[in-house]
Amino acid sequence: MQKLIRITTIPLSLEKLLEGQLTFMNKHYEVVAVSAEQDRLEIYGKENQVQTFWVGLTRAITPFQDLKALLRLYNYFKKVNPLIVHTHTPKAGTIGMLAGKLAGVPIRLHTVAGLPLMETRGVKRVILDMVEKITYACASKVYPNSYELKEIILDFGYTDENKLKVLGEGSSNGIDTLYFDPDSYSAEDKISLKKQLKIPDSDFIYVYVGRLVSEKGINELVTSFINLEKTNKNISLLLVGPLEDDLDPLDPKVVHYINSNEKIFTTGYKVDVRPYFALSNILVFPSYREGFPNVVMQANAMSIPAIVSDINGCNEIVEDGKNGIIIPVKNHEALEVSMRKVFEDDVFLSRLSQNARGLIQKKYERKQFWEILLKEYKELEALNKHD
Template structure:
């Protein structure tokens, strides 16, 4: 990777390519107009394909999402040597493991601008020795960074309350998010009535049912246990509802309960699709997003659903309670409260006028507040201001 013209080098690092593909979709290609961009992640073949698809350079570093000290040390040394050789102006990391490895390597290599986006704090759902280790790692990541970008104001508040970093090091870009949302892509008008009828038919979802949808990893911390429990109670009251779960299980990392797993696999009105590259068709055939997560940064799923005209039921956690204005484009419920979730889900089933009112506001708010192209320019402005300040040091 060589410096081309007057463009400085920008290294963007995530633990796995999936984060580049989904969380930062389109962003690195845009930035490549202004910097020589290299994407760094694990999973070499998928990373190479990402680079080809997005017209950016890539560098493979094997990273894991677990606590693996020996592998992490090898990744750190490999990345350090790469950064020392390339001498980028900016290293910008995302996700916890890429954060600690990337910020440490960048600090050791003397990279002037070391930026880290915080898009959630998994450690908040841990305790004991593991929490102690993760606390230490998070603080070290923030210490080595020159600037930190929580992707929600609630997350910024949590970081300050935990005393992980000083206020002057923190900045929320725009109104939040790590990448905004492409509302021309997430547009319900692209899907005809005929298409929606056919997709429901293919999935065996009755045409007359009200469909609740969840999109994301099917794991405990996303509130899947509570969601399935709430849905099964509603189904006892009225059979004309379905639950559509779009996403992969991670039973090895954060398993749902055996009861929940059994219900998902055997309940006649719970439907699963596994991981889907394009989730828009599934939003198009649904009526309400149910997203009872325990923790988030700034969830893309909520913005996507709103852009597709779906009202959202979300937990009262940072990110979710910033995207959703209660009783405007969705309803906010307490965390880990299956009864509250059930009550709101039933309300939106039994009161179509309320559901319609929330739906009417949903897309408008996403277009006004979180348009993707606008976010890219906000981030580019931040880079250029930091670059100018660095050159005047």
């Protein structure tokens, strides 16, 4: 079989963002997973029955280490002669596409799952823009994981439209709706978990899943909840995810609220988030920027509607008034109004909940996405043979 090299900067992306995908592709290609963190990468390879190759990639700007990684990948590509190299995440994309181009790999693919540089300014932004252009120039094909992200890439002038393609309805890996199934949790399960968390059984629960940082809209979320709580005592806010206070810390006042308010509950990082969706009424996800957020798909698959920001990815998964509500980004007044609406209008919330799972099954089922990606590989392979 032909070799397919899949590259991410760290193994966590292989484990979470591409869960199951490489194992599926291994039935059709000889798949090799390339990433940093050698021990963790080897564990991933054994668990997913794919070959691995370690490269010292970093997430920061590290020119010397980046050059070493580039040379190591170039030599590896020359040695094993892959048909396809497919990269994910910014650093893996730049190093992987450049090494693939230099080594003469026929099919070089890069998936874009958001642009972190959008929040960057000054000289650093100029450098990152240039690096992005180099990545796309070295790629045969670039896959934005949402239609709006494709338009952003074109607006920034990173590449031409004929090099860009959104696979299916978007996303990088779809969603496993058999795993994210609301029927997996009984009423007793939900009552038990509420007791463990000490959430009042009759409370309406707003849930957020993800990192607790400013760019995820946590300052606005907590502020809106505090305001709502002044007139509604039987509501709770459940925050599922780690508090990160180094790169993008929360407002100190918001941290104080989180730590002191009896109706704000935190769990820290959780591998399995399904139980927390199961006991909640609605996901609130007021992020400033995303690629194609898995959390929103996961919630909807669990029949939990979502309040989301009007940003790429979120505004493609959520149809306003159908499986959730779309609000302006960084707007705590609109967020508060929407949070109040779903709490006070049972009929409206019930309609959103009833629509949510079906929409996800129709548009983003994981195995369906895998088949779309495999078809893309095979079509590119056929074109390469023809050339």
